[in-house]
Amino acid sequence: MKNRLIKLVSVPAGKPKVTDFSMEQEQLAPIVDGEILLKTLYISVDPYLRAKMSGGHQPPLQAGDIMYSRAAAEIIESQHTGFQKGDYVLGFLEWKDYLITDGAGLTKIDKNAPSLSAYLGVLGSTGLSAYFALRDIGKPKAGETMVVSGAAGAVDTIAGQIGTLMGCRVIGIVGSEEKASFVKDDLGFDYAINYRTANVAEEISTICPDGVNVYFDNVGGIISDGVITNMNDYGRVVVCGSIASYNDTKVDFGPRLLPLIVFKKLLVQGFLIADYKYEFAEGITKLQGWLAEGKLHHAETVIEGLESLPEAFVGLFEGKNEGKMVVKAI
CATH class of the missing domain: 3.40.50.720 (NAD(P)-binding Rossmann-like Domain)
Structure with a gap:
C-alpha cells in the first residue's frame, strides 16, 4: 500500500517557505498483532512547530524528519485488543495519509462528536x-x-x-x-x-x-x-x-x-x-459546558488536503488564519 508523507527537507532561515518541505511516498506493510492502521482525518497546524525547527521546543525538528503534530484519525484496521475498527483517536501523529502504530499515546474521542476538528482546537x-x-x-x-x-x-x-x-x-x-x-x-x-x-x-x-x-x-x-x-x-x-x-x-x-x-x-x-496533561479532563468539561451554553465561539480555518500542510503552516506567519488552523487530510 503506497502512502504519502511530508518531510522537513531544510530548516527554515527566517520565515518558513513551502519549499522547506517535500511530499514523498512510502510502502506500508500489513499490520501485525498489537498494531492498528490509522487513516488521518484532521491535522493541527501550530506556530510552535517553527520553534521546534530552531531548537526552542524539545525534541527539535531537523532536516530529514517527518513532520508531526496533534491529529485526529480513524482506525480502519486493528489487531490491538484496546482499539476497534471505526474508533476515532487523537494523538501526536506524523503527517501521513495512513499510519501504523501500537496505540501508544493515543486517546479515544467521541465518534459522534459534531466536530472532530474541535478536539484539535477549542477542546484540544x-x-x-x-x-x-x-x-x-x-x-x-x-x-x-x-x-x-x-x-x-x-x-x-x-x-x-x-x-x-x-x-x-x-x-x-x-x-x-x-x-x-x-x-x-x-x-x-x-x-x-x-x-x-x-x-x-x-x-x-x-x-x-x-x-x-x-x-x-x-x-x-x-x-x-x-x-x-x-x-x-x-x-x-x-x-x-x-x-x-x-x-x-x-x-x-x-x-x-x-x-x-x-x-x-x-x-x-x-x-x-x-504540564497539565493530568488535568485535561477537567478543562475539557469546562470548555464543553461553555460551548453547549453558547458562551464560547469555536473559530477555525480549515484547509483541504494533506498536500496543503506546508502552505497552511507558512500561512500562520502571514496571518491567513482566523482561530485554529487545521488541515482536513481526506
Whole structure:
C-alpha cells in the first residue's frame, strides 16, 4: 500500500517557505498483532512547530524528519485488543495519509462528536492552554482590563472569550481591520487594535487610562513592550508563545523590561500545556459546558488536503488564519 508523507527537507532561515518541505511516498506493510492502521482525518497546524525547527521546543525538528503534530484519525484496521475498527483517536501523529502504530499515546474521542476538528482546537491543546494559563497565571477578575496579543489566533481567540466570561474588559491586538472586526463582532471583545496602523503603547494608554491588569501574550517583541509599559501594579503576564521571534535570524533587542517588572511588581510567567496533561479532563468539561451554553465561539480555518500542510503552516506567519488552523487530510 503506497502512502504519502511530508518531510522537513531544510530548516527554515527566517520565515518558513513551502519549499522547506517535500511530499514523498512510502510502502506500508500489513499490520501485525498489537498494531492498528490509522487513516488521518484532521491535522493541527501550530506556530510552535517553527520553534521546534530552531531548537526552542524539545525534541527539535531537523532536516530529514517527518513532520508531526496533534491529529485526529480513524482506525480502519486493528489487531490491538484496546482499539476497534471505526474508533476515532487523537494523538501526536506524523503527517501521513495512513499510519501504523501500537496505540501508544493515543486517546479515544467521541465518534459522534459534531466536530472532530474541535478536539484539535477549542477542546484540544488550544482551548486547554487558554483555560489553564488564565486559571493559574492570568487569574482574570470581574472589572479588570485584559489585553490579548495575536487576538485572532487559535489560543488567543479562546483566551479573550474566557476573559469576557470572567467579566473583564478585553482588548485584542490584531494585524488587520478584518481581524479587528472579527474579534469584536464575532468573539465579543470590547476593543481591537490593529498593530499595523497604530502605535500599540500609545493606543493602549488612550483606551486603557486605568491601565492593564492581565496580559495574555502569544506574540512578544515590540507589541509586548507596548503592553507591559501600560501594566498596573501587580499585573499578571501570561507568556504562552512568542511568534514575533520564531523566524528571527539574529537576536532582537528591545526595551529593557526588568525595571518595569520590579517597579510594577509584575508577575511574568511562561506556560506550556504539557504540564497539565493530568488535568485535561477537567478543562475539557469546562470548555464543553461553555460551548453547549453558547458562551464560547469555536473559530477555525480549515484547509483541504494533506498536500496543503506546508502552505497552511507558512500561512500562520502571514496571518491567513482566523482561530485554529487545521488541515482536513481526506
